[in-house]
Amino acid sequence: MSNTWRACTLALLLAAAPAFAQEAPAAGANPAAPVAWSSLAPEQQKLLSQYGGEWNSLPPARQQALAHGSERWLGMSGEQRDKARERFSHWQSLPPEQRHALRGRWQKFQALPPNEQARVRENFHKFQQLPPAQRQILREQWHNANPVQRQQMIEHARERHEKGPVPRPSPQASRPQRR
Numbered sequence: 511m512s513n514t515w516r517a518c519t520l521a522l523l524l525a526a527a528p529a530f531a532q533e534a535p536a537a538g539a540n541p542a543a544p545v546a547w548s549s550l551a552p553e554q555q556k557l558l559s560q561y562g563g564e565w566n567s568l569p570p571a572r573q574q575a576l577a578h579g580s581e582r583w584l585g586m587s588g589e590q591r592d593k594a595r596e597r598f599s600h601w602q603s604l605p606p607e608q609r610h611a612l613r614g615r616w617q618k619f620q621a622l623p624p625n626e627q628a629r630v631r632e633n634f635h636k637f638q639q640l641p642p643a644q645r646q647i648l649r650e651q652w653h654n655a656n657p658v659q660r661q662q663m664i665e666h667a668r669e670r671h672e673k674g675p676v677p678r679p680s681p682q683a684s685r686p687q688r689r
Contacts (some may be wrong), residue, residue: 542570545577554580629671
């Protein structure tokens with residue numbers, strides 16, 4: 511394995527570590543327990559070999575994040591790894607201000623209660639299912655809206671979500687009946 515590829519993989523693991531976290535620890539929770547280098551699988555040690563010499567000096571939370579990230583990485587298919595590399599490459603190409611803004615959004619998302627996180631994910635997946643032209647129209651509407659209009663859009667979407675899908679009349683119900 512080339513050093514360049516290994517460094518890229520490690521950088522990807524480090525950048526994606528927050529995404530690998532299962533849950534943010536509760537306030538006042540016990541501090542993270544250290545992970546012994548010897549407890550890592552040989553494949554994980556190979557992937558994390560850059561940290562082997564300094565592993566014991568890393569903070570336990572970092573050890574856990576790296577161990578969990580390497581476990582996830584090793585469990586990915588080649589296609590999943592390729593997609594992860596693409597996302598990381600895109601992340602690296604973003605200006606620092608945009609990366610900072612994205613981190614802030616991620617932290618806001620992580621602070622949401624689980625039911626709100628689920629709703630955000632659901633809405634994101636629904637948005638992804640829309641045709642590209644419709645997604646672009648919605649993006650433009652959002653971009654061109656002022657803060658009051660954006661808040662109204664959010665409230666309207668919440669109302670629609672709470673009411674559930676609007677029933678559509680069946681094609682037969684709209685046809686005049688023949689006698």
